[in-house]
Amino acid sequence: MTQRTWPCRSDGLRYTALPFLTKDTGRAAPPSENHALSRPPNPRFHRARFAPGSPPLASDRRDFSNLPNDVLAKIAASFALPNLQAASLVCRAWRDALRPLREGMLFLRWGKRFKHGRGGVRPNLNKALDSFLKGAARGSTLAMVDAGLVYWEMGKKEEGVALYRRAAELGDPAGQCNLGISYLQAEPPNLKEAVKWLYQASDAGYVRAQYQLALCLHQGRGVDRNLPEAARWYLRAAEGGYVRAMYNTSLCYSVGEGLIRSHRQARKWMKRAADRGHSKAQFEHGLGLFSVGEMMKAVIYLELATRAGESAAAHVKNVILQQLSASSRDRAMLLADNWRALPSSR
Template identity: 80%
Template sequence: MERRVEAVEGSDVVVEMGKRFKHGRAGVRVDMEKALESFLKGVARGSSLAMVDAGLVYWEMGRKQDGIALYKRVAELGDPSGQCNLAIAYLQADFANPKEAVKWLFQFASAGHVRAQYQLALCLHHGRGIERNLPEAAKWYLRAAEGGYVRAMYNVSLCYSVGEGFAKSHPQAKKWMKRAADHGHSKAQFEHGLNLFSEGELPKAVVYLELASRAGETGASHVKDVIVQQLSVNSRDRAMRLAENWRALPSSR
């Protein structure tokens, strides 16, 4: 037992050193080769964290098969991050294997992990690795959204808006679009701002359009400028202060 504890503690040290080399932390220069070397020492000691990190480095180096091999190893140990990374790797590899990806995604999603729920919903939505099924896709989008996954919130809104997987519902579409916007999704901020504009809520529209513009949604700036011309100086200044002080709600991304 003591040896096992020592091994775990030792693997934590090499994983931390690997992260320093990978991200350039604590005065250490970025060096992916040294990062990989450190992570592989952790792999040799049985660290699932090291397996995930080494797999990520292999992937970034273009050694995708080596990355997949490590993801598979850690996934078979039951590690959630490894399972999800393996599934996504099967979708993105040069020789993609969507059916294998869906198998792992379903296992991971069923255990309640929101990133896998979202990825599974995408596969169901587009018929990748599994027969296209819009009601099932919408169901998994909703689960991920309820778990705090922002991109899923946005997609739930779209599903309600166009009637894909759910019956059309403007109130539900609006609710989920606002929720995605409040959690920092820039396209949702743009679209929610447009919705507010169409409803005559001009100061609120300016807030969301300003947020979207700052996040890189180029069209939002033009619409915001048009609306600002219709506001009093006080209303405009208040809206800009609200945008300046705005903070996204916490999410699972």
């Protein structure tokens, strides 16, 4: 099977984000024939920035094509394939420097195929690990995290944590999150290190880390207990699609813990969690619907919660079913059978 590591040949700059400057004069070099896209200088831009006769700012004399390969590789280590391909199109120097990472993306893709049995291959955890490690050796933090996950599943936690740490130190939010959780689960746990890495991943917008950080703040693990701060991170993770955070956000609004008490917001987030398959949210949302007389909807959510293992939901559901006609009961069960959870981050 032929796999291309480069989308097209390029002998020069594909585009320029900043004008490249000559070394002897400090002035913008004229567009070369190799430029696929070039723009004339904008006189309004230059007049706004520089007084007549003043030299260009030092930051405008930087030629980003001259970044050392190891620096560029570290910058791009956590790039997903589309961003990596875009960066590789900047110039020949970047294309060459990022070639190992593009190769790492191919090994990452094959590793996922072997792990999950996709693309016409049978699941094989050993082959998946081998592919992930080859991608990691080429500098891909995405491959490091997946290799760490496989090691963790195999019970080789030290090897997994070492790969998480490599990815985390290169700025990968998933690696930072997994490293933080590993410290939480260690015997004995290293709570200070856990919170440090969870904060970094949370600031980068990684919703699982935001939820885990909120739990630490809520419980006072590795950090002083801070309910308003915990609720803020629950809410950010919920807004990012993390279903467990939706449920906890609903509870915070319901009792006024860390957030201003609001039954409307509590119901909104409980329903969102229920619609994404959170069994406890389905149970509690079903109870809420029952309390306001929406029997059919209540039965559906309580049936879903029952199927997910919430045994207490079955008793309430049976009480409601006795109040419904046979056709309404059948209709409710049919809707439950055809229900599909909305997509979410678990």
